[in-house]
Amino acid sequence: MSFRGKVAVVTGAAGGVGSVIVESLRAEGAVVLAADLIAPEGDQNHSLVVDVTQSASCESLIDTVMDRFGRLDILVNNAGVIHVGEAVDTSDTQWRHVLSVNLDGAFYMSRAAIPHLIETRGVIVNIGSDFSFVGGDSLVAYCASKGGMLQMTKAMALDHAAQGVRINIVCPTVIDTPMVDELARQLGNTPGDQRRIYDATVPDGRMISPDEVSDAVLYLAGDRARHVTGTSLVIDGGVTAR
Numbered sequence: 362m363s364f365r366g367k368v369a370v371v372t373g374a375a376g377g378v379g380s381v382i383v384e385s386l387r388a389e390g391a392v393v394l395a396a397d398l399i400a401p402e403g404d405q406n407h408s409l410v411v412d413v414t415q416s417a418s419c420e421s422l423i424d425t426v427m428d429r430f431g432r433l434d435i436l437v438n439n440a441g442v443i444h445v446g447e448a449v450d451t452s453d454t455q456w457r458h459v460l461s462v463n464l465d466g467a468f469y470m471s472r473a474a475i476p477h478l479i480e481t482r483g484v485i486v487n488i489g490s491d492f493s494f495v496g497g498d499s500l501v502a503y504c505a506s507k508g509g510m511l512q513m514t515k516a517m518a519l520d521h522a523a524q525g526v527r528i529n530i531v532c533p534t535v536i537d538t539p540m541v542d543e544l545a546r547q548l549g550n551t552p553g554d555q556r557r558i559y560d561a562t563v564p565d566g567r568m569i570s571p572d573e574v575s576d577a578v579l580y581l582a583g584d585r586a587r588h589v590t591g592t593s594l595v596i597d598g599g600v601t602a603r
């Protein structure tokens with residue numbers, strides 16, 4: 362699968378999953394602008410600061426892509442945060458933060474990108490979760506954000522199908538990344554115990570690895586998925602089959 366000549370933007374690109382998506386797209390020939398709260402490592406021309414909770418920051422990122430590279434083919438909305446808490450344990454600020462990064466961020470980035478994606482008949486790939494479909498204990502804000510992202514994906518896909526823009530969502534179960542360490546911290550577990558707990562929740566016996574997520578992103582971003590839009594690709598070792 363070659364992405365030679367394609368220009369991609371990946372948000373949350375310094376993170377466990379984002380960094381692997383960036384490398385995978387580059388390995389297949391794409392020019393990738395890696396964007397995160399702190400500019401990801403790499404040469405300055407291909408890495409940028411973005412705060413996806415701010416629409417002006419998202420618009421400026423897309424403007425920079427157009428200035429530097431002259432086109433946009435692929436947007437991967439991967440930036441995300443998690444908060445452990447039932448409703449009564451979730452403050453206004455915590456609720457807004459999770460919804461702002463996970464849902465507003467993907468909306469602002471997509472809105473800024475779509476006019477340029479129409480020009481290239483490009484694609485958006487959102488990173489959802491198995492919690493786009495099922496509830497999770499003490500994850501009310503996260504589940505709301507990822508469920509919203511699934512519906513946003515479908516609605517946007519319908520709006521832009523006739524313009525040749527494909528919009529899909531990858532929904533992984535728990536992935537072995539720094540987010541697992543953050544969950545361990547919030548739950549008061551050691552990182553090792555947290556990983557054993559998560560491995561045991563997956564029917565095929567282990568968490569997902571970041572490259573399994575990037576494989577799905579590359580499939581949906583590429584020509585082999587040319588008739589695929591408005592759908593979700595669940596990678597969860599069987600979790601949501603229960």
Ligand SMILES: NC(=O)c1ccc[n+]([C@@H]2O[C@H](COP(=O)([O-])OP(=O)(O)OC[C@H]3O[C@@H](n4cnc5c(N)ncnc54)[C@H](O)[C@@H]3O)[C@@H](O)[C@H]2O)c1
Pocket residue numbers: 372373374375376377378379396397398399411412413414438439440441442462488489490491532533534535536537538539540541
């Ligand atoms: N790790 C998991 O178990 C898991 C499971 C399913 C889905 N996901 C999703 O995968 C995606 C990537 O998660 P990850 O595991 O790599 O987590 P991670 O914490 O390693 O990376 C997330 C990245 O998002 C960035 N980010 C946070 N707020 C931002 C903002 N306002 N603007 C720009 N960037 C911001 C962070 O700086 C970080 O680099 C997220 O959307 C997450 O919800 C993760």
